[in-house]
Amino acid sequence: MEIRKPGLGAYITATYPNKVLFLNAVKCLSEVSDFLEVGIPTLNPKYDGPVIRKTHFAAELKGLDAINVARYGIIPTILMGYIEDYANRLELVAQVASEVGASSVLFPDLLFEHIDRLEDYVVTMRNYGLRPSFFVASNTPHRLVNLLVKYEPLFMYLGLYAATGIKLPLYIERNIREVRRLVDGTTLVAGFAINSPEMVRLVINAGADAVVVGTALVDKLGNGEECRRFMMELRGGLA
Amino acid sequence: MIPHYWYNINVDLPKPLPPPIDPYDGDSRIALLMRILPSELLDQEFTALRYVPIPDEVRELYARIGRPTPLFRAVGLERALNTGVRIYYKFEGALPAGSHKLNTALAQVYYAIKDKAREVVTETGAGQWGLAVSLASSLLGIKATVFMTRSSYMGKKNRVLFMRVYGADVHPSPSELTKYGREALRARPDHPGSLGLAITEAIEYTLMGEGRKYIPGSVLGFVVLHQTVIGMEAIKQLPEEPDLVIGCVGGGSNFSGFSFPMIGAKLRGEGFERTRFLAVESEAAPKLTKGEYTYDFPDTGGLLPMVKMLTLGHDFVPPPTHAAGLRYHGAAPALSLLTREGIVEARSYGQDEVMEAARLFARAEGIIPAPESSHAIRAVIDEARRLPRGSVIAFNLSGHGLLDQDFYERIVG
Secondary structure: OOOOOOEEEEEEEOOOOOHHHHHHHHHHHHHHOOEEEEEOOOOOOOOOOHHHHHHHHHOOOOOHHHHOOOOOOOOOEEEEOOHHHHOOOHHHHHHHHHHHOOOEEEOOOHHHHOHHHHHHHHHHHHHOOOOOOEEEEOOOOHHHHHHHHOOOOOOEEEEOOOOOOOOOOOOHHHHHHHHHHHHOOOOEEEEOOOOOHHHHHHHHHHOOOEEEEOHHHHHHOOOHHHHHHHHHHHHHHHO | OOOOEEEOHHHHOOOOOOOOEOOOOOOOHHHHHHHHOOHHHHHHHOOOOOEEEOOHHHHHHHHHOOOOOOEEEOHHHHHHHOOOOEEEEEEHHHOOOOEOOHHHHHHHHHHHHHOOOOEEEEEEOOOHHHHHHHHHHHHHOOEEEEEEEHHHHHHOHHHHHHHHHOOOEEEEEOOOOOHHHHHHHHHOOOOOOOHHHHHHHHHHHHHHOOOEEEOOOOOOHHHHHHHHHHHHHHHHHOOOOOOEEEEEOOOOHHHHHHHHHHHHHHHOOOOOOOOEEEEEEEOOOOHHHHOEEEEEOOOOOOOOOEEEEEEOOOOOOOOOOOOHHHOOOEOOHHHHHHHHOOOEEEEEEOHHHHHHHHHHHHHHHOOOEOHHHHHHHHHHHHHHHHOOOOOEEEEEEOEEOOOOHHHHHHHHO
């Protein structure tokens, strides 16, 4: 399943704030998003900002058990986890992802701290009928980005800021343009601190194919109507 | 000709730089950066550009202070060593504050003023950075407050004096002005200070008042970025590609500034294929040779985000040394990564062998080198004696030592 362009994705941490509300959120967000990113709760969400960190710590279940409470796939669904937690269990993650109907597993720490596992990761994804996808920062080496594109990933995820949900005074349009140039026709998804239709528009106009909202959604997850309304408001930025 | 661009090596590194992270306790340090740093510097820290334009105003300032700095053939040193190795050095001590530090001080103060700051706050070890910030602030018409490690404050009285001549407020660190300073003094009344602690004090002081911006002297990516003006000039000035490039390392900005444009060319396959790069540190703070590659705080108090670097631990207090500018627990993340990858070699020297090198260089070249830069000179001498005749060494003489009376008094006895 490809990511719709322009598209809006939603990030949620599995079983946050609890299993029931998470399942409700998956159902609701599947109707108002173009794709879903589901975080595998971890004890060490080190690249995340304070809000997403709390969702990891407060999730009712931890690890892949939390993923297994739902079936996904109405819209493209990508699992997100830290490869640090699964260094010797990549196959297991891929198997679970495949069984629950996910299209890919995104590991934000793969390139930064476990690049020696890159080939392993790509092969494992493919062996389970999944597509690789890669998380990059604005200053990720250009040659590496060029190499990643050759793996034909489902998408490249550009983290716009240093951590999820923390907006810094960066020229994100320029950074998106630069990365767009490097990834060429590969689907480019951007996220971190997306919280308004204006920002969605800015990111899409700068060259991203899709955006993901996460932190700004957290306090709306308990209320389906509020969550739906917020996503519809953000969708206004895609037009 | 002053370069039009600084060079960002992050986008050419063999592996991506791990992002800064927050610890799990307390408020977000990443969010804190927005309150304390000039905004343009934050953008430069994460830029996707390989070449970052130097603003015209900063280029004009570079011209006013005497950039480009000269690249000399070390004729006298070559003659003294008589090894048949050709030696070149870039002389950053030619700048009016006496060291390379002015390259980023001018840029950072410029960006602070763009953010409507009325005062810049910083830390300093030996005083070279503090002096550069004081000078830059004076040129650009803004107040500077400097926290200087106590051991240097006592030993480098001339630098304290000249910082004050430029109009800066200078405080020995640990000081009574901040919570962290008071705690350190309570724990150890004779605390010699450390750069890490002085950084913490400077940040705390920045947050205590309005209109203040904190500007750091080393380690962070944008500091290294500004210092690449040295290497960008050197590439144009060097008449031949060196076999070996050498610089000293405190936090890593002078070594990186000099070598990164050349390392970048090598990584891209655009020259310097046979060049080796050697970073020289003090045995008093041997992070490159003995440090651990891990996430750590750049400052003792843990007010800044953690970065992945070679580090001796943020609470490491280096023993007092005359090369106070090298007394720092960590090395810039990009330099740490390149060292880990074996692209940069590292070596540490003790004080006595460095003093001997400083004396030899002063007598052969006529320039009194800074104690920090003398570490690089020590390596140049040792390598010149090892390399085959006809080899070429280039090094960065990051500063002069005319204000390092304590160091030279020990040399002449």
